[in-house]
Amino acid sequence: MRDTHLDEEAPVSAADPNLYLDLGPFPLASGHVLPEARLAYQTAGTLNAAKDNAVLLPHMYSGTADFMHAFIGEGRPLDPSRYFFVLPAQLGSGTSSSPSNTPPPYDRGSFPAVATSDDVRAQHRLVTEHLGIERLVMVSGWSMGGQQTLEWAVRYPEVVERAVPFAATLRNPDHCTVFCDLHTDALRSDPAWNGGSYERSSDVHVGLRRHAQAFALMGASSHMYRAEAWRELGFTSRDGFVQGFLQAYFLPMDPNDLLCQARKWRSSDVALEHGGDLAAAVARVTAKVTDVAFTGDLFFPPEDIRNDAALIPGATYEEIGSVWGHFTMFNLRAEDTAQIDAVYAKALADA
Amino acid sequence: MRDTHLDEEAPVSAADPNLYLDLGPFPLASGHVLPEARLAYQTAGTLNAAKDNAVLLPHMYSGTADFMHAFIGEGRPLDPSRYFFVLPAQLGSGTSSSPSNTPPPYDRGSFPAVATSDDVRAQHRLVTEHLGIERLVMVSGWSMGGQQTLEWAVRYPEVVERAVPFAATLRNPDHCTVFCDLHTDALRSDPAWNGGSYERSSDVHVGLRRHAQAFALMGASSHMYRAEAWRELGFTSRDGFVQGFLQAYFLPMDPNDLLCQARKWRSSDVALEHGGDLAAAVARVTAKVTDVAFTGDLFFPPEDIRNDAALIPGATYEEIGSVWGHFTMFNLRAEDTAQIDAVYAKALADA
Known part of the structure; x- marks a missing residue:
């Protein structure tokens, strides 16, 4: 068990690439309060003096903050010489507060249910209170990272300038x-x-x-x-x-x-805190949204994402992908990465 | 356990709609010999004197011969006043020789592996030796019934005049x-x-x-x-x-x-006894084949069936279906049944 009271800025060891923000007692959407909650995160690039070059990249199911570095690179659209990247770790993913690292009585199978909105509220505290960032150039992620991206756009429209969810929907599809x-x-x-x-x-x-x-x-x-x-x-x-x-x-x-x-994924729905009214929830969005589907995706089929894009004010629908379907974002083919980079280049063209 | 020595022509009881053909010791593709094997079947309509009005309708995974009656009806393309229907029960489906009805040592988890070709050889004995039918107007089935249909067309081209597999492929797709x-x-x-x-x-x-x-x-x-x-x-x-x-x-x-x-389904491949040479296997086909895919079928996607149809000499490709995908053949919507009937009407137009 790691100590949850860590220095906020320093990695715990040379082997641990994460920074940790101590959230204290953290109220969850379920009504539970998670005592001594913490949010792990990583960064890339440098936050400028105006604090207006930050991009938030939440990760997918089973992933870690490490994964999102795959989309960042000098000379690529997500260029660390231009942007400051914040890579938060999901609650439940093993570095942020999770069943595997929380002491009793909230340990293991008794860890409380976490909602997508819990992650987004924790990330909002990291971004605004801790890092002092008022506006994010972009929020973008894949799958559960995309669910968080959409939740950000609905919940904090005043912060999110651009939202680029890949392979995710406003509400988890029933088949999914x-x-x-x-x-x-x-x-x-x-x-x-x-x-x-x-x-x-x-x-x-x-x-x-x-x-x-x-x-x-x-x-x-x-x-x-x-x-x-x-x-x-x-x-x-x-x-x-x-x-x-x-x-x-x-x-x-x-x-x-x-x-x-998975419990969080299964229940993800931006309308949850709007009485189930999806239209009311998406009406809050002011970000420029690029809603990206992968051809052949069996988790979040293009048709669901196309329907979402039609609901979200001003959203653009993009469909890319390869034989890899939902796994297109794993960068298993150079052309998959190239297509993803092209989406980012287009989304950030006016940034 | 039912006695496997049954009168071949009489149902065992008023409650049992099946007839049984005693196959005796039956050699399986695996090399095993199944002692006292039997094939259950049902019929509908009347075999004419020339014995040239027979249609064979093998059933799908988890089904029974009962199921295929759903496609037979007065005034419909599969009209029992015109055709004589033979509805064989799969080996392993509970009425034909199966784990659940075979005595030790071939009972339950120790029942030997059965191949699609075993069913088709057993059905061939029923049709030719037992019923004295030399030519079948059509063989048609869904899913595993379609796999058997394709095996029939490859194995016994001299018997099969028309083959209409629904939602099945020559070789089980890897994803399936x-x-x-x-x-x-x-x-x-x-x-x-x-x-x-x-x-x-x-x-x-x-x-x-x-x-x-x-x-x-x-x-x-x-x-x-x-x-x-x-x-x-x-x-x-x-x-x-x-x-x-x-x-x-x-x-x-x-x-x-x-x-x-399921083991049979998983391994189904018409090329198995042709050294894996799919082209050599399908070159044997002389039946008029109508290869039918269901839109949105996640077991046997249309693309696989379209590829098959391009391989089979003279085959016609048809795509029908509804939101029910692979389950289109369950007749859950009247329009699904209507589409299936239309395929049969077209396939039998020259019969």
Whole structure:
């Protein structure tokens, strides 16, 4: 268990790339108060004196702040010589307050439910109170990071100048909820899960493998398997890909942390705090929104995102992608990264 | 356990609509010989004196011969006043030789693997040896019934005049195999499955429910959930549909029987006995093939079926369907049935 009272500015060790903001007792949307909550984050680039060059990049399910560095680079649209990037870690992802790092009685399977809005309120405190930033040039993320992006645009229109959600919807699609129910049940199906009270996360490896199988099914498109695009990653068989890519990716993770995130994903809905009135919620948006779908995405199909874009005032709809479907954002093909960069270049053209 | 030595022509009881053909010791593609194998079947209509009005309708995964009656009706393209319909039951489906009705040592989890070609060879004996039919006006089925239809066209071109597979491919798509791995593992994930040695199939209800969830995810399209088309079936919530439709459908079934069928489905490939040479296999086809895809089908996507149709000599590609995706063939909407009937009318126009 890490000490939750950390110096706010210094990484805990040379090996830990994260900074930590102590949030103190943090009230959650559920009504629970999480005592001694903390938000992990990373940064890239330099905040200018006017504090008007900040970009916020929340990450996806199962990810960490590390992941979002993949879109940042000198000479690329997300250029650290121009922008200051803030990469917050999701609550429940293992570095920010999570089932795996919170002391009893809020530990492991007893960690309270977290909502997308909780992350966004915590990130808002980081950005405004802690970093002193009043306006964000852009908020952008993929999947659950995209859900947070949309929540930002609805909740804090006065802060968000541009919102670029990739593969995410205002309200989790029902079919995607059926998927969340399946992959969370896959984790819990392992008797070693034991209601969340396992000793070591690796004890739940059977559940983690089943969970990986669900992502093997839904993360990429049928076209990817037809084209055997997994060969591009160096695998020599389909099953070798499922094991060497998906199982290898998920096996080191903590099941309770994944379940905490999945519960948040499943319930994500920008209208939750607007009495379920989606029109009222999106009417708040003043950011320039670029709503990006991936062709063949089985989690957040293009049709759902196109419908969202039609609801959001002034939003632009973009569809890109490859055989990788939802996994397009994993940068598995250079042309996927190029398409994502092109979206960023266009979204930031007037920045 | 039913006696496998049954009168070949008489139903076992008033409650059993099936006829049974005793196949004797039946050699399987795997090399195993299934002793005292039997094939259950049903018929509709009357075989004419020339024996040239027969249509064979193999059924899908989890189905029974009962199901295929749904496409037969006076005044419809599959008219029992004109055609004689033979509705064979799959090996492994509970009436033909199956894990659930075979005595030790071939019982339950120890039932040998069955291939699509085994069903088709058994059905060929029924049609030619037992019923004395030399030519079939048409073979047609859905999903695994479509896999059998394609196997018929490749294996017995001299018998099949028309082949109309719905939502099936010459070789199971890799993505569909990933799905089979997921839903079979869902069944086996229940500790009560116990390697197939449970006492009562209802003991494995948790596994059967998990298996149902996989079909809730993949059987219909994302569009169906977006449109809440489950309301048309009388359900008042998404979860009510999953429980009341999918769980209710699968819960009465036998897990070993489902696993036997799924193993067959997963490995289905008309080229298996042609050294994997798909072109050589399809070159044998002389039937008039109408290859039918369902829009939004997540098991057998239209693109795979379109590719197949381009390979099969003279085949016609048709795409129909509704928000129900793979489940279009369940006749959940009157217009789905109407589209299927239209395909049959066209395929049989020159019959």
